[in-house]
Structure formats: C-alpha cells, structure tokens
Amino acid sequence: xxxxxxxxxxxxxxxxxxxxxxxxxxxxxxxxxxxxxxxxxxxxxxxxxxxxxxxxxxxxxxxxxxxxxxxxxxxxxxxxxxxxxxxxxxxxxxxxxxxxxxxxxxxxxxxxxxxxxxxxxxxxxxxxxxx
Numbered sequence: 001x002x003x004x005x006x007x008x009x010x011x012x013x014x015x016x017x018x019x020x021x022x023x024x025x026x027x028x029x030x031x032x033x034x035x036x037x038x039x040x041x042x043x044x045x046x047x048x049x050x051x052x053x054x055x056x057x058x059x060x061x062x063x064x065x066x067x068x069x070x071x072x073x074x075x076x077x078x079x080x081x082x083x084x085x086x087x088x089x090x091x092x093x094x095x096x097x098x099x100x101x102x103x104x105x106x107x108x109x110x111x112x113x114x115x116x117x118x119x120x121x122x123x124x125x126x127x128x129x130x131x
Contacts, residue, residue, distance in 0.1 A: 007070045009036065009054075010044035015071045017080040018056055018063075033057045054084075060097060064090040 010026040013034070019025035026044035028034060034041050035055040036048060048054070048067060056063045065084040074080070116124065 004070045004072065006047040006049050007072060008044060009034065009041055009046045009048050011072055012048055012067070012070060012083070013056070015074050015080065016065075016083045017074070017077055018058070028058075053087075060101075061094055062090070063094065 010022055010029055013019050013025040013029070014022040019028060029041055029044045029046070032040055032042050033056070036046060037053055038055070048070075050067050050070060052067045054065050054067065056065070064087045066087065067083065068085050069083045071080075071083055
C-alpha cells in the first residue's frame, strides 16, 4: 500500500494552505467546520483520499473542493493549488459573497461626528444632572 493513498485531514488542509498551521487545521476540524463527502468531520485523524469532496467553512466563506492529490508536506502556494479543485458552484458563491461585502455599507459611515469631545462630554454630563 502506497503511504500517500490516504492522509489525515488536518495534514492535508495544512499542506493545501487552507490553514496556516496544522494545529489550527486540527482545531477547525474539531469544531466541526469541515465536512468530508457531505458528512461532518470532527476528528483531525480522519483519513481522506483522492476524489473526496471537502466543504470548508471559514468565517462567512464556504468552499467546496475535490481532492486531486495528497501531500504531507507544505509547499509553495502554486504547488498547493494543484492538490485540489474548487467546484464551479463554490467559486460562484464565493465571488457573490465577495461582491456583496464590497458593496455593503461601511459601519463607520453611520457615525456622523465621531466620538464626543471633552466639551461635548461635559455638556452631556450637565444635561444628565439637570434631569
């Protein structure tokens, strides 16, 4: 049996550069933010193989990828991108979310004058004492 016919999910996620460290990948798997073949994966030791479909939830992004190759070492980003192929639906959803965030209102725009100055603060305190 070839040693790279199967590989731990946390190692593969780290090698494919979805997470910066292997322990972070293991933590995210443990929190249930990764599905393998549409089934929840809560153990970082879960083995994956070529052809498995993985759903990764990072913040608001949901990525669905299919494993094309296995690697136990973390290489440069162009090499890591050869390990998987993202589904067209996932790419479309990700781009739509990116565009939605780009067009969303900036939360700071609702603040017209910023924080109260020292003078404003004194005025507010004076009003509070009166009433």
